[in-house]
Ligand SMILES: Nc1nc2c(ncn2[C@@H]2O[C@H](COP(=O)(O)OP(=O)(O)OP(=O)(O)O)[C@@H](O)[C@H]2O)c(=O)[nH]1
């Protein structure tokens with residue numbers, strides 16, 4: 001009988017794994033499932049993630065640093081361009097790249113264009129068919145074949161990020177694939193985002209969930225003040241920027257109802273995330289063309305693209 005290979009028990013591993021895909025494929029949902037806690041906001045709308053978000057997980061002796069990226073699509077506005085450029089940069093800098101495909105959507109034009117561009121990308125690639133809870137098995141197999149015909153992938157996973165189905169297998173596989181080396185972050189760290197930024201993202205998520213149509217894409221949220229009070233609670237002030245007075249009215253809602261609801265949803269979640277009582281004060285300001293203001297991009301964590 002062959003001797004089993006001796007495990008290198010004292011060898012640590014650490015690597016960066018970027019998840020890319022079309023908007024709404026479930027990248028952020030998957031990162032949260034892989035990490036085991038919410039590090040990136042999720043909504044049913046497209047273009048929720050705007051900048052690179054890191055989530056960190058430990059699997060055995062391996063530290064896995066996941067990079068959530070904005071969805072990749074044909075950009076129109078300046079903000080779109082910055083998001084898509086950032087997503088590709090995230091993929092290039094990673095040790096491994098996972099391409100997430102919404103299995104129900106399949107290989108449409110947007111996904112095909114993404115695969116084409118990925119064909120000459122350097123890092124090791126694997127494919128993840130997500131949302132398998134919505135699709136029958138034969139269709140999944142056909143989709144896996146079609147994607148691999150376009151670009152050869154190391155392996156294909158079929159998962160449901162929402163139901164946490166197949167996520168543990170993916171994490172175990174990744175733990176064997178990241179390079180040997182020291183961990184980059186302390187063992188208990190799950191994210192590298194500052195709390196101020198996480199708090200702004202949580203409020204933006206609530207905006208996405210409460211507001212309809214295009215409005216969320218014309219707004220951005222910044223934490224402008226953060227003060228720890230004597231009683232252990234935290235007073236947080238945030239500004240929601242919109243582009244027009246009419247949008248400001250919608251965010252405020254009748255008698256301030258909408259902003260109140262957004263504020264109370266956000267306050268509850270921020271309090272849970274930072275484990276302290278939170279007083280959240282929200283301002284809504286009109287800033288025409290904030291989408292062309294370099295300072296707003298810095299706050300989001302994006303490079304300001306030229307014309
Ligand atoms: N049914 C089902 N829905 C899912 C699954 N994974 C994610 N979703 C849903 O898909 C929607 C988009 O999820 P996100 O995680 O925000 O997608 P994303 O790829 O990060 O989107 P962007 O940040 O806009 O690029 C949300 O409504 C999720 O609840 C899944 O496995 N099954």
Ligand SMILES: [Mg+2]
Pocket residue numbers: 027028029040041042048049068069070071
């Ligand atoms: Mg996202």
